[in-house]
Amino acid sequence: MLHVQNIIGKGAQLLVKSRDLIILYLDKNYLTSVVKVLVASNLFLQKTFMDAWACHFPEQIDQQYQINYLLLNLIENRRVILRVYTNESINGLAFVDSLTAIFKGANWAEREIWDLFGVFFSGHPDLRRILTDYGFDGFPLRKDFPINGYVELRFNYMKGGLIYQPIKLAQDFRKFEFKNPWA
Numbered sequence: 001m002l003h004v005q006n007i008i009g010k011g012a013q014l015l016v017k018s019r020d021l022i023i024l025y026l027d028k029n030y031l032t033s034v035v036k037v038l039v040a041s042n043l044f045l046q047k048t049f050m051d052a053w054a055c056h057f058p059e060q061i062d063q064q065y066q067i068n069y070l071l072l073n074l075i076e077n078r079r080v081i082l083r084v085y086t087n088e089s090i091n092g093l094a095f096v097d098s099l100t101a102i103f104k105g106a107n108w109a110e111r112e113i114w115d116l117f118g119v120f121f122s123g124h125p126d127l128r129r130i131l132t133d134y135g136f137d138g139f140p141l142r143k144d145f146p147i148n149g150y151v152e153l154r155f156n157y158m159k160g161g162l163i164y165q166p167i168k169l170a171q172d173f174r175k176f177e178f179k180n181p182w183a
Contacts, residue, residue, distance in 0.1 A: 023081045031084055032097050038071060038080060039102060046071035046080050049103035054113045056142045062087055065094045065119055069106075086119065098124040116141040135164075 012034055016023040026034055038046040050070040057064055063085035071080045086094040098121035099106040108130070110121045115129045118139035129136065138145050151164045 020076075020078045021081070022078070023083065026082055026084050028084045028086050028096050031082070032099065032102065034082070035069075035071075035099060035102055044078075044080065045073045045075060046078075048072040048074055049099070049105040049109075050079070052099075052106060052109035052113060054117045054119060054141075056117060058143050060087075064088060065117065067096055067113065067119060069099065092118065094119045095122055096120075097122055100124055115139070118142065 012027075012030065013025040014022070024034070035046075038044045048071065050072050052067065052069050054068070055066040057066065064087045065085065067084045067086065069082040069084075071082065072078070073080075084096055086096055088094050094117075096119055098110055100110065100121075101123065107124075107126065110124055111127060111130050113119050114121060114124075114127050115131050116139055121127060128134075132140065137150050140149070148167050150167065152167050153162055153164055155161070156163045
């Protein structure tokens, strides 16, 4: 088998290579060109987009977000995982090229990553929130997002509808002077 990096070219670093799984680290500038080679090459034939997911590492300055793409070769049952790292650059958003022009199935997964992590996919045809409200502030799967959020939603009988209110947390029971506060 030919060396993977010779076929794909620069911008890719081979991490793991086994019989039916290849994991590649990619430079985010080469993502679409490497995917086009993986789809067109007779050696790979990765014509099926399976999934995309993201991870947030706030302690890493240059590589805060890891975007993973899972591609499948149906003929040989071989999978390729592409890992792209990016960081926040403008207004707290990270940028990666979209794969929707190559794989239509990437549409939903990229919208989900945008909605929950705040990674902007340039070239995406319909990048909008799908799992949170349109007025939602922040990105809930980032590790720096507060566990309780910023606002709470409740039903108001007087207004006959739902209202948003800022969260008010009681701080009375935060500091205990006893060994066992419940005793």
